[in-house]
Amino acid sequence: MQGLKRRVVYISLYEGIAIVAASAGLALMSGQGLGHSGVLAVIASVIAVLWNLSFNALFERWESGQAVRGRSVKRRVAHAIGFEGGLVAFLVPVFAWWLSVSLWEALVMDLGLVVFFLIYTFVFNWAFDMLFGLPASATGAAQPA
Secondary structure, rough: OOOHHHHHHHHHHHHHHHHHHHHHHHHHHOOHHHHHHHHHHHHHHHHHHHHHHHHHHHHHHHHHHOOOOOHHHHHHHHHHHHHHHHHHHHHHHHHHHHHHOOHHHHHHHHHHHHHHHHHHHHHHHHHHHHHHHOOOHOOOOOOOO
């Protein structure tokens, strides 16, 4: 599976699981209700989807120009850290606003989610690639238009 279809399946599965996990985690960390935390998780998911589309397109463009093909552990770790680092920069201000806390408090609260999502992103990507195969950018195959 390649191209847009791959991205739609990837994002749908990834974000569906993420909304459930983030809703529960935010409710526990903030002391707010599951409904309030669930809305924040959906807002975060929309931001994450937009970031995911942008980041993965840039990552795959970079990856397709690399001499070494495949997705090593080192490349997967770089992908997970790059994605999550960018997402934190977008989400911390949103968390601070929604939960009425300082940026520092939002960052501290987000650290638990960051650790979870670093591991989740790494494992999810690996499992996704095993189930659906590597994208053309990682195999050296012709890129679909």
